[in-house]
Amino acid sequence: MSAFDRLSTWIDEPQPVLRLALVRILAPLAILGFMSARLVHADEWIGDAGFRVPDLGGDWRQPIFIPALPSNVAWALAALMIVSGLACAAGWKTRGSGLVFAATLAFVAVSDRLAAFTVSKLSPFVMLAVALGPSGTRLGVDAWRKQRAGGKRPLKVEVAGSLRFLQLLLVTIYSASGIAKVHGDWLKEPLVLWTQLHDSYQTPFTFALASALPAWAWTLFQGLTLAFELGAPLWFVLPRTRVPALCFGLGMHAMIGLMFGPVVWFALLMMILLAATFLPDAGLAPLERLADRLEERRPAEAR
Amino acid sequence: MNASARTALKVLGAVYLAGVWLDGVGSNLPGKILPRTAEYFMQIAALFPRAEVASIDYRAQGWVCQDRRWEELDTRPYFPIDPDNKENRFERVLHFFHEHRGPSRGDGRARPEDVTLRALDAYLVGAHNDGKRDDGIPRDRMLGGTRFLSLRIPLPRPGDRLERVVRHPLEDYPEKQRAYWYHTPHAKIEAHCGYHAGEVELE
Numbered sequence: 166m167s168a169f170d171r172l173s174t175w176i177d178e179p180q181p182v183l184r185l186a187l188v189r190i191l192a193p194l195a196i197l198g199f200m201s202a203r204l205v206h207a208d209e210w211i212g213d214a215g216f217r218v219p220d221l222g223g224d225w226r227q228p229i230f231i232p233a234l235p236s237n238v239a240w241a242l243a244a245l246m247i248v249s250g251l252a253c254a255a256g257w258k259t260r261g262s263g264l265v266f267a268a269t270l271a272f273v274a275v276s277d278r279l280a281a282f283t284v285s286k287l288s289p290f291v292m293l294a295v296a297l298g299p300s301g302t303r304l305g306v307d308a309w310r311k312q313r314a315g316g317k318r319p320l321k322v323e324v325a326g327s328l329r330f331l332q333l334l335l336v337t338i339y340s341a342s343g344i345a346k347v348h349g350d351w352l353k354e355p356l357v358l359w360t361q362l363h364d365s366y367q368t369p370f371t372f373a374l375a376s377a378l379p380a381w382a383w384t385l386f387q388g389l390t391l392a393f394e395l396g397a398p399l400w401f402v403l404p405r406t407r408v409p410a411l412c413f414g415l416g417m418h419a420m421i422g423l424m425f426g427p428v429v430w431f432a433l434l435m436m437i438l439l440a441a442t443f444l445p446d447a448g449l450a451p452l453e454r455l456a457d458r459l460e461e462r463r464p465a466e467a468r
Numbered sequence: 469m470n471a472s473a474r475t476a477l478k479v480l481g482a483v484y485l486a487g488v489w490l491d492g493v494g495s496n497l498p499g500k501i502l503p504r505t506a507e508y509f510m511q512i513a514a515l516f517p518r519a520e521v522a523s524i525d526y527r528a529q530g531w532v533c534q535d536r537r538w539e540e541l542d543t544r545p546y547f548p549i550d551p552d553n554k555e556n557r558f559e560r561v562l563h564f565f566h567e568h569r570g571p572s573r574g575d576g577r578a579r580p581e582d583v584t585l586r587a588l589d590a591y592l593v594g595a596h597n598d599g600k601r602d603d604g605i606p607r608d609r610m611l612g613g614t615r616f617l618s619l620r621i622p623l624p625r626p627g628d629r630l631e632r633v634v635r636h637p638l639e640d641y642p643e644k645q646r647a648y649w650y651h652t653p654h655a656k657i658e659a660h661c662g663y664h665a666g667e668v669e670l671e
Contacts, residue, residue: 176478206548216547216557216591218565224580226564228508275505279560280549286509290484297469297477326474330481337485341492341513348494349517356626360520363623365553367633380626427555 176329179322181449182303183456187441188331189259189300192291193250193266195437199284199430203273204243211276212239218279231276245269253295256305263296284431291331291438298327304456318460321453332442335435336397339414343394351391358390359383366425374424390417401443411443488513522620524554526562527638530596530603530611531652533661536668538615540638545601546592552635561588562616566649585650589614593652593660612661613652619645 166174197204209215213233220230234242246269252262271289274281301307302319312319350357362375393400393413400410415436422432469477487498487506492513499507530541544551547558554563565584578586592614599607619641624630638646658665 173478203549209547210549216561216588218561218584219587221580221583222577223504225504226580228504271509275508277557278564279557280555282555283512283515287512289509326477326481330485333481333485334488337489338492338513341489342515344493345514345517350519351517354519357516357519359626360623361516363621363633364520364523365525365633365635369632372630372632376630383626426553427550 176326177324180325180328181446181453182299182319182321182323182325183449183453184441184444185295185298185300185325185328186256186303186305186456187452188291188437189256189263189295190254190304191437191441192288192295192434193254195430195433196270196284196288196292197247197250198433199282199288200246200270200273202427203280204247207239207243208236210239210280211242211273212236214239217277227278229275231272234276242269242272246273253292256301256307256309259301259305259307260296263292263300267292267296282431284434288434290334291434294327294330298325299323300327304459308460312460328442331438332401335414335438335442336401339394339397343391343397346391346394351387355384355387356380358387362424366428368424368426371424386420389413393417407443408445411439414439414443484510520623522622523633524563525619525621525635526559526566527617527619528558528592529615529617529638530592530605531613531615531657531661532605533610533612533663535609539605541592541596541611541614542602542604543592545603546595558588561585562618562649566616566618585616588616589650589652610661612657612663615648615651617646617648620647621645 203210206215211234214236215233217233218227220232221227222230233239246266249262249266249269253259253266267289270285270292274285274289299320302311302323303321308319311317346352346357354360359375359380362371393410397410400406418432418436418439422429422436425432487502487510491498491507491510494514498510502510528541528543529538531537532539543558544556547556550556554560561584565581593611595601596603596605596607596611605611619638621641622645652660655665657663658667
């Protein structure tokens, strides 16, 4: 069997659908949380009521120039983003709503580079994965309607290439990020993390920790973070290290969310992806039982 | 979904992941072979690779025609998204377009930085002179132009007595922490304010 065939087999291995359903329910909420500060000012963000960088004719900081939308169109797009995101989270016309949500996210990411960050660029692909996978077959309106119509319980495991994509995406991001840190200052400067604590991202929690912890603690966190990111392909592939890596990743993102103000939405999104895709089956079991109970009730409700 | 579609999705997924990884580790391969928009969406790794050397904050001042002096212009009413942190769009304009000043173009066209900062200048002057929002300069005072600067606030060392990061008025920061990046051309300020040429010293 060739390497490609082996990889293909691994991708096509049936996986618990609940994992993708969790991403479908939670990721749009985190993404909309990130977008909320922008959505309430849609006319200034992507519309013609605010500042726009002019057409720079192919400058590298402007991947594509998109003119400002008329304000009413900007508000309509904002409404479409919210409705499609919530519909996807609810599992209502999941594929369609997920694709529309992904398209609105991609549009705003290129329309306004100034308010675009990692979540802006990452989220269209997360939502594409959700829309193209079987994420709507459990715990959602589509699943409920299908079950009501046919009386069949949804499948618990299905081929879910989307789930494999999300697992690989996380490992890819961590690995590249770790190598970028090695190329940067993380091996040369023992207080890189410390230097990130003193700008407008600072929260009361950051301030309390920065005031309380000795310098060596920041160097220790820096070393652990670098080891986690650089070794991510290994930590998440080896069964013995997968759960400790998951716990470390969740802890790391929790700290990032608590310490760097607006980065909380990025941290939440990463925690959702980590937990949904790498939680061991035993950890997923209580959620499976809960989902089972919800799905058992539905035919009775329908009658 | 049929087998061909699944294979196509696998290939697209692999290209995306390879692009994310290569871009993150500093390879310029994605930029060479992919459209710029595709490359843009792959720029999601490589977070915080370098140590900060100072805390950077961007500010603006407006030239008040009647008072003939620069005063701090609070840009937050005109850039209301994330007004109190560095994800604010005003901060981002200055972040992108002051730091990366390329060489002058040889074709006679203005540099992207100049085009953008002039547009920002015109937007802020127009927004203030419309008098619809409070920006720290009285609404009945006309602006003739703006200037943009960054504050480079030194970082504390471990063990120093720390203070919460808060936004102070510009006047609280010493001149040595300020770097001026742009001001409206003098002739334009004189025209806006109705001054005679060379009537006032703007610096």
